[in-house]
Amino acid sequence: MADKPVIRVVVVDDIASTRENLKKLLAFEDDIEVVGTAGDGRSGIDVTRQLSPHVVLMDVNMPGMDGITATETLAVESPSSPVVIMSVQGERDYLRRAMQSGAREFLVKPFTGDELVASIRRVYDMEAKKGSYLPRPPLGGAPEGGGEPKAPCQVCLVLSGKGGSGKTFVAINLAAALRHETGGRVCLVDLDLQFGDVGVMLNLDHAKTITELVDNEGGLDWEFVDDVLADGPEGLRVLLGPFSPEFGDLVRAEHVRAVVDVLRREFDYVVVDSGSQLSEATLEAIELADQIVVVGSLTIPAIKDTRLMLKMLESLKVDPSRVLVAVNGHDAHAVYDAQSIERNLHFPVRLQLPSEPRLVGGSIHRAIPLVISHPDSEVSLLFRNLARSLTPSGSELAPVKVEAKPAGGRRFGLRRQS
Ligand SMILES: Nc1ncnc2c1ncn2[C@@H]1O[C@H](COP(=O)(O)OP(=O)(O)OP(=O)(O)O)[C@@H](O)[C@H]1O
Ligand SMILES: [Mg+2]
Incomplete structure (x- = not known):
C-alpha cells in the first residue's frame, strides 16, 4: 500500500457546491487527488488536456458543451484520461449515449462515496493494466491483429x-x-x-x-x-x-x-x-x-x-x-x-x-x-x-452487429410464441 501511486482526478460539473463536495469526499482517500475542476464540457476538455489526469468525473447536464459531447471528444483526443459519467437516475437516454460516447463507466446520482471511490479505482486499475497510461488507439479503430499475443482470458x-x-x-x-x-x-x-x-x-x-x-x-x-x-x-x-x-x-x-x-x-x-x-x-x-x-x-x-x-x-x-x-x-x-x-x-x-x-x-x-x-x-x-x-482493454471495443434472432432448435418441444 505504501508506494501505491496517487490517482489524479479532474472533476467536471457546473454546480460549484457539487465540485466542492466531490473534492472533500475524495480528500479522505490517500490514493486519490483532485488535481483540477471545470464547470462545463469545453473547459473540462481544456483542463484534461493540460493536466492529463488518470480519471475524469463528468457531469452530463451542463451549460455550453454537455458532458456527453465532451466525453466523445476526450475519448478521441485524450484516450489516456478515461471518463466516468455521473448522471441522474431515469436519464435513460443519457445512459445509452454515455455508453456510446466512450465513457468507461457511469455512476447514477445520488451515489455513495464508496461507489465513487470504487469506480475511480476500478477505471484506474483497468487503465494501468493496459500499460501505464500510454495513449491508446482512438475509439472505433479497427483492432489490429498484428501478431499481438492474446490477452489473458x-x-x-x-x-x-x-x-x-x-x-x-x-x-x-x-x-x-x-x-x-x-x-x-x-x-x-x-x-x-x-x-x-x-x-x-x-x-x-x-x-x-x-x-x-x-x-x-x-x-x-x-x-x-x-x-x-x-x-x-x-x-x-x-x-x-x-x-x-x-x-x-x-x-x-x-x-x-x-x-x-x-x-x-x-x-x-x-x-x-x-x-x-x-x-x-x-x-x-x-x-x-x-x-x-x-x-x-x-x-x-x-x-x-x-x-x-x-x-x-x-x-x-x-x-x-x-x-x-x-x-x-x-x-x-x-x-x-x-x-x-x-x-x-x-x-x-x-x-x-x-x-x-x-x-x-x-x-x-x-x-x-x-x-x-x-x-x-x-x-x-x-x-x-x-x-x-471487466474488459482489460477498456475503450478498444469493436461492437458486434446485433440482430434479434433466436438460435438453435427446440429441445423440449415447448412452443414459444413471439
Ligand atoms: N431483473 C429481473 N426482473 C424480472 N424478473 C427477473 C429478473 N431477474 C430474474 N428474473 C426472473 O427470475 C426468475 C429466476 O431467474 P434465474 O432462473 O436466472 O435464477 P437462478 O438464480 O438461476 O435460479 P436457480 O437457482 O433455480 O438456478 C426467472 O424467471 C427470471 O425470469
Ligand atoms: Mg439457474
Whole structure:
C-alpha cells in the first residue's frame, strides 16, 4: 500500500457546491487527488488536456458543451484520461449515449462515496493494466491483429447463496454483453450440474453436454471440446449442463479444471453459471475464477444468504477484489436502498438490477438475451457497463452487429410464441 501511486482526478460539473463536495469526499482517500475542476464540457476538455489526469468525473447536464459531447471528444483526443459519467437516475437516454460516447463507466446520482471511490479505482486499475497510461488507439479503430499475443482470458463465475435469485439470467446476459461490447470470443458454461437452465433459456438443441468431457482418458483437446460446445446466439458458444440431475455427480473438480484450462486458451471470456448448492464443481470454479459475481435478491432471507456467501468466500481466502455483488430487485418484498444493503453485507454493491418482469420474461420466452433483444434498455445498459468494467482493454471495443434472432432448435418441444 505504501508506494501505491496517487490517482489524479479532474472533476467536471457546473454546480460549484457539487465540485466542492466531490473534492472533500475524495480528500479522505490517500490514493486519490483532485488535481483540477471545470464547470462545463469545453473547459473540462481544456483542463484534461493540460493536466492529463488518470480519471475524469463528468457531469452530463451542463451549460455550453454537455458532458456527453465532451466525453466523445476526450475519448478521441485524450484516450489516456478515461471518463466516468455521473448522471441522474431515469436519464435513460443519457445512459445509452454515455455508453456510446466512450465513457468507461457511469455512476447514477445520488451515489455513495464508496461507489465513487470504487469506480475511480476500478477505471484506474483497468487503465494501468493496459500499460501505464500510454495513449491508446482512438475509439472505433479497427483492432489490429498484428501478431499481438492474446490477452489473458477472464473467467467470470456467477454465484448465489439462494436459488432463483437470477444467476442464470445474469450469466446469460453478462456473456451476451461481453460479446456485444468486445466482439471477443465468449463461452458460457452451465455448471449448475443438476438443474441447469442455460440450454432451455437459450432454447438450444444440442446433443452434447459437459458429461461428454469427463471420461476422456487421453486428456482434453480443443477439437474435442469444440465439438461438445453448442452454438448460442450471436456467436456465443455454450457448454451445456447434464441433461438429467443424476449425471451431475460425474463431473468432479478435476474435470472442471481441465475444461476451464482448454477454454482459457481458446476464449477471451468464459462466463460460468452455477447451481445454488456449493458443489465440488462450484468450489473448484471459485478457485479458478478471475471474477466472482455474487447475485443476491432483495428479500431478507436472500440478503442473509448473500452475506453468508460473502463470508464463505472470505473464509476460502478469495481476494475481495475478485468479488462483486449484484442485487436483483425482481422478487423484492420492500424497497431497500443500496446503502442499507451494503451496511448489512459489509460489502459494496456493484450492480443493482431493477425488476423488469415484462422485458425479462419476454426475453426468456423468446430465448434471446435481453442485451441482444433490447440493448438500450436500462437492464441491458447495466450489463453492458459491467461487461466493460471487466474488459482489460477498456475503450478498444469493436461492437458486434446485433440482430434479434433466436438460435438453435427446440429441445423440449415447448412452443414459444413471439
Ligand atoms: N431483473 C429481473 N426482473 C424480472 N424478473 C427477473 C429478473 N431477474 C430474474 N428474473 C426472473 O427470475 C426468475 C429466476 O431467474 P434465474 O432462473 O436466472 O435464477 P437462478 O438464480 O438461476 O435460479 P436457480 O437457482 O433455480 O438456478 C426467472 O424467471 C427470471 O425470469
Ligand atoms: Mg439457474
